[in-house]
Amino acid sequence: MPWDLSVTLATTSLTAFFVQCFYAHRVWIIGERNKLLTGAVLIAALVQLVFGFALLEATRHTGSMATLFNSPYAPVNAMGSAICDTIITASVFLYLRRSQFRILRKENYIHKLNLVFVQMGLITCSTALATAVLYYSDQLTGQYLTVAPAFILSKAYSNSMLAVLNARKLVCCDHQRHASLELPTLSSIH
Known part of the structure; x- marks a missing residue:
């Protein structure tokens, strides 16, 4: 097995794990420190990481790239990632959504953040789910097609995290721009 493929498999699993931990921290903050929910996200992320490295080790042990397509670790890795993304x-x-109704503004910033989170979660979840579904599809060609979504998964995770971080900056700058249009308060005379 080529060394660059080993590095790609390890990088994909580690990137997914770190981004999912980043989102677990967001769930912890947004979910008002819900231990059960955050724990479920972290366990699913850990399952994804463990089975990703188990797949890497099985492939390195056999020395055959066919192990990537025949190993039972590949769909469990992908399903763990998809479940984690779904929970997040x-x-x-x-x-x-619940806190969106508390804020009565013309331009709701929470709605914008929610839209970005859902879009990014759907992209990563559908990519991981496509990997798992293709693994179980036609035995002759389907398993080999898992390579396509599997290799773009780490890029999807990286882009999703960067998009969420950039969305926060956009919402903050948009809020400051609208705040500058408001009339300043008059200072009191002493």
Whole structure:
């Protein structure tokens, strides 16, 4: 097995794990320190990481790239990632949706953040789910097609995290721009 493929597999698993831990921290903050929900996200992320490295070790042990397509670790890795992304997306959506109704503004910033979180969660979840579904599809060609979504998964995770961080900056700058249009308060005379 080429060394660059080993590095790619390890990088994909580690990137997914770190981004999912980043989102677990967001779930912790948004979910008002819900230990059960954050624990579920972290366990699913850990399952994804463990089975990703188990797949890497099985492939290195056999020395055959066919192990990538025949190993039972590949779909468990992908399903762990998809479950983690589903939990993250659903929990952030529900918590932000609930707090969205508390703020009565013409331009609701929480709505914008919620939209970005849901879009990014759907992209990563659908990519991980496509990997798992293709693994179980036609035995002759389907398993080999898992390579396509599997290799873009780490890029999808990286882009999702950067998009969420950039969205926060956009919302903050947009808020400051609208705040500058408001009339300043008059200072009191002493």
